[in-house]
Amino acid sequence: MPHDQIMTQDPYHHAVIARAIDYIGDTLHDQPKLEDVASAAGLSPMHFQRVFSQWAGVSPKRYQQYLTLNHAKTLLQDRFTVLETTNETGLSSSSRLHDLFLKWEAMSPGEYAKKGAGLTINYGYFDSPFGDMLVMGTDRGICGLAFTAEFGRDHAMKDMTSRWPQATYIENPDSLDVASLINNDQPANLHLIGSPLQIKVWEALLSIPSGQVTTYSEIAEHIGSPKAVRAVGTAVGRNPISWLIPCHRALRKSGGLGGYHWGLPVKRAMLAWESVRFDAQN
Numbered sequence: 001m002p003h004d005q006i007m008t009q010d011p012y013h014h015a016v017i018a019r020a021i022d023y024i025g026d027t028l029h030d031q032p033k034l035e036d037v038a039s040a041a042g043l044s045p046m047h048f049q050r051v052f053s054q055w056a057g058v059s060p061k062r063y064q065q066y067l068t069l070n071h072a073k074t075l076l077q078d079r080f081t082v083l084e085t086t087n088e089t090g091l092s093s094s095s096r097l098h099d100l101f102l103k104w105e106a107m108s109p110g111e112y113a114k115k116g117a118g119l120t121i122n123y124g125y126f127d128s129p130f131g132d133m134l135v136m137g138t139d140r141g142i143c144g145l146a147f148t149a150e151f152g153r154d155h156a157m158k159d160m161t162s163r164w165p166q167a168t169y170i171e172n173p174d175s176l177d178v179a180s181l182i183n184n185d186q187p188a189n190l191h192l193i194g195s196p197l198q199i200k201v202w203e204a205l206l207s208i209p210s211g212q213v214t215t216y217s218e219i220a221e222h223i224g225s226p227k228a229v230r231a232v233g234t235a236v237g238r239n240p241i242s243w244l245i246p247c248h249r250a251l252r253k254s255g256g257l258g259g260y261h262w263g264l265p266v267k268r269a270m271l272a273w274e275s276v277r278f279d280a281q282n
Contacts (some may be wrong), residue, residue: 016041017055018131018149020048020081021269024064034060055129058276066272079246096124104190104206106199116164116193122171123160125153128181129273130243130266136160136169137176140190145181145241150263159261162194163240181244197225201235208249211278213271215253237261 023040024032037060040050052060082201111119121143123136128147134156136144144163146156161169181188192199200223208214220232239247242262252258260267 016043016048016051017269018265019051019131020060021067021265024060024067025265025268028064028067031064037064042233044117046243054272056276057280063272063276066275067268104192106192106194109196112193112195114166116167116200119164119167120170121164121167122170122172122175122180123157124171124176124177126173126181131267133171133178133181134160135176135178135181138191141191142176142181142241142244143191143193145243147242147262147266149266156204160240163238188244190244193240193243194238197228197231198235198238201232202239202245205236205239205245205247205250208246210246211274213249213251216250216258217253221251233258 020037023037026093027036034049035045038045039051041048045049047111051058052063056063099235099238119138121136121138123134123144125148126133127133130147131149132147134144134146134148134153135142144160146160148156161167177188192202195203201219204219204222216233217226219236220226220229223232225231233250234244236247236250237259239245239261248260248267250258255267257264257267
């Protein structure tokens with residue numbers, strides 16, 4: 001899908017897609033027909049097929065297959081990325097970190113301890129394939145990215161601002177370069193604000209190529225803290241820059257999707273979105 005088309009989609013269509021994904025997720029065992037999903041989305045089957053295919057790049061039926069729990073297990077079997085191997089063999093050159101030209105820097109421990117004091121953070125709301133998106137940034141790069149579809153704007157704003165309670169927040173969407181955030185076709189700078197453990201976990205997440213997944217325990221092994229699986233899970237959930245730092249690619253060892261800070265339906269949609277494109281390129 002062309003870059004400008006993604007960022008200018010009708011917000012109404014986001015609501016349609018959200019209703020469709022929720023319905024498919026709730027009725028997976030019944031494998032609903034096109035007519036049923038279209039009705040739940042509030043469109044005629046023909047219109048829904050066109051809108052959905054434009055968004056996902058595949059038919060609703062094909063996309064439905066990617067949303068099943070079995071798909072998560074298949075991802076773990078067929079596309080599981082062993083982070084250590086990825087780094088040692090140089091495969092990380094095809095990871096999100098390199099593909100997207102992401103440049104990131106972390107705040108110093110002193111800056112982190114100040115909880116944002118003296119920091120100005122600009123923010124704005126934007127459309128995305130996964131619904132309404134809250135983006136925040138400092139003069140050094142994007143420092144926050146949240147999705148509001150499941151819990152609303154107020155919740156997202158409260159969550160993000162609580163991370164840096166002493167910062168000054170200014171609604172200034174024009175100051176934020178969001179053009180590359182979804183299509184990832186332009187360089188993007190990230191400004192990470194987190195504890196040393198969190199930074200290690202987020203760095204590991206950046207090594208997972210699009211269309212592939214890992215587990216919380218694998219991340220714990222990778223950062224040298226094999227017993228800290230629970231702490232790793234917490235750090236994954238505290239990722240302030242969703243999507244660009246791909247915490248949605250961390251699954252349970254059992255093959256379950258696990259949780260997602262901005263709602264499991266959003267995680268399902270992200271994994272399916274990437275899987276569709278991964279399969280199309282391979």
